[in-house]
Amino acid sequence: MSDSSRVAVYLDFDNMVISRYDNLHGNNSWRNDNARDHRPGSGDATDVRLAEAMLDVGAIIDYASSFGTVALNRAYADWSVPANAAYRTQLVDRAVDLVQLFATSGTKNGADIRLSIDAINDLVDHADLTHVVIVGGDSDYIALAQRCRRMGRFVVGIGVTGSTSRALVAACDEFSDYGDLPGVRAVVPTTKVAVKKAAAADAPVETAAAEAGPAKKTAPAKKAARKATAAATKAPTAAEAATALLLRAIRVGMEKSDDEWLHSSSVKSQMQRMDSTFKEKSLGFSSFKAFVESQGDLLELQSKDNGQLMLRLR
Template identity: 65%
Template structure:
């Protein structure tokens, strides 16, 4: 991205913490555990506190990813910060110069965060014309209209959500969309994973055994989510072919630059990330499809691709 790119980041923190907890421990588990009333702690005797620690959201990974698009000009996080599960993150957020927006629950557990976030984002775009990129962290379908409006205002929209709890329509509305687990350092995840099934198990009589079983189950789930997904790989292969064919339809000759093919793939499917499929680079991804395409290197080191 150009050095002049300036990024605004908006984090629906409640949405991320809840979605991540359910992703790690099972759909609907946040509500059943009443996790909002607990404080994350690895060594705590409180089982829910340990589960919160296992499902900790790495805000640094999110903000670092946002910075890859340009200078992060502002970052806002929306939540009820009086809730113990959220309050535990305040130091981490303030250390990254995140503006914490307090939203008290107005009805049950609802705090209107999506509305406030959307209003603030549009207001910021009018006040700060230099903002070129908008990052929306949260998979709620309520942000579809925000993404569409930002694009109409000429901004590049990046979405970040948790696997299994992100609206497909929101993914389509963004210029680029990433699954949160793909952003974690040193870890490659399946971006098409569904939430963990909430499979009941027989209770253990010993509390320590129960704690170990819970941790083991969470670790097993995390390991499984890192395995390559055959369905996702097949979809990526189809996407590669479609992107090359689209380039041909635009009147190009048989050979196309790999960079333009990748850009077209991301326009067709904003969730495409070669690293989530286990490839270190897009070139490695293309070369793995030797039965579909042929490649050649130019004198400047760039790669061109065409269908066989």
């Protein structure tokens, strides 16, 4: 990656949120669960499913930053929808430019058309943009990818398995599955397990419950919802956040390099592209070397003859 590389990120947010949800919970689950209008905090099974399928916006932007400085960062969606509004903290923390698109017919909001027009206009107005990252697997973006390449830009695509057009993959210079991005945690859906356990526990009193009227939400389902929501929203300490940033930067670097060892200087540069507030001194370390040395249980370090510090994950 050249220091002069500048990246524009275009995120079809509705497409990614729905695709991720259906990928984890089964085709058409988003529609069947009416997840679009579900309000978080109700403690039901849909709460659990939404928490499990929540996108890691930071992982997407951090991956994009491995190609260069992220100069433009836009997300397109109907932000009045509760499921999208739940991402407020993630989006604000990463300074994402939000483009509001109300549904014009049914659930269609024309994001693909608006996104494509904006992307081409940006490339015309900003000749310094070298990379375009299209986040969304819709086949409607094939023409955009082809046009960007004809304009001399390197096109990167990010989509969700099962919801990505093969033709779009072919139209990009590079394509990655969202689930394979560095830092995205593997998820094993727990909703079905919780529902089955709840059903088994309630079976002996099914008749009595019917006579008593509508049943309340089962304790196992509520517990699973609270646990999943808490895990998604828990704020890490400064030290935990710095360690997570370090590990993600290393994984991003390893994705872009065939070398087993990475230069500590390149890792620090990647960390600062991902989070410009990172300063090892604010964590109590005199140097970046001291910071990585404190992570000895996670990293292996190696000093070269020229004094350069190399590192890799254990």
